[in-house]
Amino acid sequence: MTIQQEAWLIGGMFAVTFLIRFIMFAMAGNLRLPAPLQQALSYVPPAVLTAIIVPSVVLPHGTVELSFSNSYLVAGVVSFFVALISRNLLLTIGLGMAFFMVYHHLI
Numbered sequence: 001m002t003i004q005q006e007a008w009l010i011g012g013m014f015a016v017t018f019l020i021r022f023i024m025f026a027m028a029g030n031l032r033l034p035a036p037l038q039q040a041l042s043y044v045p046p047a048v049l050t051a052i053i054v055p056s057v058v059l060p061h062g063t064v065e066l067s068f069s070n071s072y073l074v075a076g077v078v079s080f081f082v083a084l085i086s087r088n089l090l091l092t093i094g095l096g097m098a099f100f101m102v103y104h105h106l107i
Helices: 003-028 035-041 044-058 071-086 089-106
Strands: none
Touching (some): 071 089
């Protein structure tokens, strides 16, 4: 593949990506979604984050580890309870990471 072909390929990928996102943002002010759909869409961020976090916490080395030797799982449980009690994202992240580092180096 020549440099010119690569430039066209990159430009085409840029254009497609930009247009898809631009159209959605341009229509955002004019498009009103029904209330049930808006409510359903409010569950998307927690569902996506759960899908990302749970496998890395439960399967840290490629196999299921549900024990106290799994520092990822223990720190995740601690972070869950900190979030539940405090409702503060920054505090949850900070305490969760601090607990993970201490616990991971102690076991």
